[in-house]
Amino acid sequence: MNQRTIVGLVAFLALCAGIVGALYIAPPSVESQPEYFQAYPEPREITPFELTSHDGDVFNNASLKGQWSLVFVGYTFCPDICPTTMAELNGIYPELKALESVQPIRVVFVSVDPKRDSVKRLAEYVNYFNEEFIAITGEHKALFPFVRNLGMMYAIAESTYNPNYLVDHSASVVLVDPEARVIGRFKPKREPGKLSVSDPQQILADMPVIISKQ
Numbered sequence: 020m021n022q023r024t025i026v027g028l029v030a031f032l033a034l035c036a037g038i039v040g041a042l043y044i045a046p047p048s049v050e051s052q053p054e055y056f057q058a059y060p061e062p063r064e065i066t067p068f069e070l071t072s073h074d075g076d077v078f079n080n081a082s083l084k085g086q087w088s089l090v091f092v093g094y095t096f097c098p099d100i101c102p103t104t105m106a107e108l109n110g111i112y113p114e115l116k117a118l119e120s121v122q123p124i125r126v127v128f129v130s131v132d133p134k135r136d137s138v139k140r141l142a143e144y145v146n147y148f149n150e151e152f153i154a155i156t157g158e159h160k161a162l163f164p165f166v167r168n169l170g171m172m173y174a175i176a177e178s179t180y181n182p183n184y185l186v187d188h189s190a191s192v193v194l195v196d197p198e199a200r201v202i203g204r205f206k207p208k209r210e211p212g213k214l215s216v217s218d219p220q221q222i223l224a225d226m227p228v229i230i231s232k233q
Contacts, residue, residue, distance in 0.1 A: 053228045055205060055221035059170070062200035068165045070129075070157035073141040078155045083199040087124045087230065089115075089222070090193045092171050094132035094186050095144040099214055101128075104192070105148045107219040112149055114223055120230045122197040130156040131166060131173040132186050169193045169201055192217040196233065 065080055072078040089108065093101035108126050115124045128145055130136040133156050136144075145154035156162070166173055171189035178184065191204040205222050207215040 051228045051231070053225035055218070056194070056203055056225040056229060057206055058203035059201065062196065062198070062202045063168065063170070064200055065168045065195070066164060068161055068168075070155045070161055070165065071138060073138055073145050073154035075138050078153075080199050083127075083195050085197055086122050087120065087197060087226075088127050088195040089124065090127045090129060090169060090195055091191075092129045092131055092166055092169070092173060092188050094130050094188070095136050095140055096132065096183075097186070097188075100190050100216055103214055104190070104216050105145075105152070107216065108192070108222075109148045109152070111219045111223045112151070115226060118227055118230060124226070126152045127195075128152060128154045129162070129166065129169075130154060131159075131162055131188055132156075132175075133158060133162065134179055169195075170204060190215050190217065192222065194229070202229075 065083070067080055070078045072082075091101075091104055091108070093104070095101070105126075105128065112126065118124065126149070128141075130141055136156050138156075141154040141156060145152045157165075163173075166189075170193060171191060173186060173188035175184060175186050190207040193204045194202055196202050205217040205225075207217050209215050
């Protein structure tokens, strides 16, 4: 066997080895990343708080543990963003519940209008959308720092003596992990002529990725 034949045979064997390697040796896996979710640089611990749920029970840090919480701030007299967001979350809730997760996924509505949003009214409001949703409220001295901890804001810019006063508030949906830490948010889509609300399909697309990282 001459030298040229030997070189050709070696090259052929190397080629075969490369093909086999490509077929049977998996390349390093690339970890999936959420496409729409805006994660905070580090999970944020929530300062101890105590509010009241729509059932009249105490709702505090412990109430957020052991579950994924999609938290939205608003008020029952809100004319547009709040009912739209609640309806959108209700629309994807069956699919969220069907995701493979050790901890359940819950929706928590935080009313920042305690003057008008009584426990009874909150119960009627939240149950209209979904009986599994949770609504909470409390005095402003407890609500304001809690909402700030979530990375959101609210303000009542006019006199509450006006029965139809409006409340300005953040429209993002914040995600709290099973350790009761705020880890990020789904910001609302801003399009001309449309309500600025968080896109439910973006939430549905990213939640499996987020859950898989825990």
